Amino acid sequence: xxxxxxxxxxxxxxxxxxxxxxxxxxxxxxxxxxxxxxxxxxxxxxxxxxxxxxxxxxxxxxxxxxxxxxxxxxxxxxxxxxxxxxxxxxxxxxxxxxxxxxxxxxxxxxxxxxxxxxxxxxxxxxxxxxxxxxxxxxxxxxxxxxxxxxx
Ligand SMILES: [Zn+2]
Numbered sequence: 001x002x003x004x005x006x007x008x009x010x011x012x013x014x015x016x017x018x019x020x021x022x023x024x025x026x027x028x029x030x031x032x033x034x035x036x037x038x039x040x041x042x043x044x045x046x047x048x049x050x051x052x053x054x055x056x057x058x059x060x061x062x063x064x065x066x067x068x069x070x071x072x073x074x075x076x077x078x079x080x081x082x083x084x085x086x087x088x089x090x091x092x093x094x095x096x097x098x099x100x101x102x103x104x105x106x107x108x109x110x111x112x113x114x115x116x117x118x119x120x121x122x123x124x125x126x127x128x129x130x131x132x133x134x135x136x137x138x139x140x141x142x143x144x145x146x147x148x149x150x151x
Contacts, residue, residue, distance in 0.1 A: 008055070008058050025097060028097060028098075029097075029098065032097075032098055032112065033098065033109065036048060044111075045109075045111040046111070048111040048112040048115065049111040049112065049114055049115040049118075049131070050115060051112060051115060052111065052112040052113060052114065052115020052116040052117075052118075052119065053115035053116070053118050053119035053122070053131075054115075054119065055115070055116055055119060056115060056116040056117060056118060056119020056120040056121075056122070056123070057119040057120070057122055057123045058119075059116075059119070059120045059123065061120055061123070061124060062124060063124060064081060064121070064124060067079065067117070067120045067121070067124065068080070071093075071116075071117075075097060076093075076096075076097045076113060076116070077093035077094060077095050077096045077097055077100075077113065077144065078093065078094040078095050079091055079092070079093050079117070080092050080094075082145070086150070087149065087150050088147060088148065088149055088150060089121060089147075089148045089150065090134075090145065090146070090147050090148070091117060091145070091146050091148065092135075092143050092144070092145050093110075093113065093117075093143060093144040093145070093146070094143045094144075096110055096113060096136075096137065096143070096144045097113070098110045098112065098113060099136050099137040099138050099144060100137055101137060102137050102138050103137075103138070104137075104138060104139060104140040105138045105139075106138075106139065107138060107139060108133045108134075108135075108136035108138060108139050108144075109136065109138050110133055110136055110144055110146075111133070113144065113146075114131040114132070114133045114146045115131060117131055117146055117148060118130065118131030118146075118148050121148050121150075125150065127150045127151065128150075128151040129148050129149060129150055129151065130148070130149045130151060131146050131147070131148045131149075132146065132147045132148075132149070133145070133146050134146065134147055
């Protein structure tokens with residue numbers, strides 16, 4: 001059998017006349033948190049970050065405003081820029097798809113989202129980036145925060 005890769009533009013094609021194109025956040029989290037950790041193991045953070053980054057650079061966005069609009073449309077989260085300098089952009093994400101409402105477990109788990117934002121900013125700013133998560137619901141905050149270093 002000829003195995004083909006599902007491309008990014010194919011992902012949004014859904015044929016679900018009864019169920020529609022949305023799923024509950026719980027289902028997403030089952031796959032995203034429990035599924036991916038059990039497949040990739042505890043060291044999955046960096047792999048997920050890279051996967052997110054690969055996705056983010058493919059986003060059809062040219063400005064930070066467009067990125068914020070897309071993340072809201074995809075219901076990934078509400079992005080705002082907290083601080084911006086020549087070598088770093090600090091962004092806040094409210095209502096994060098992965099962690100909003102989860103308890104403080106003493107670690108941050110939104111590597112995928114950090115990768116998406118770092119990848120999209122790399123494309124927008126035409127500069128290599130490295131994203132580091134600094135706040136999360138799962139580390140005791142009421143929002144997520146990422147430091148995107150411009151390299
Ligand atoms: Zn989060």
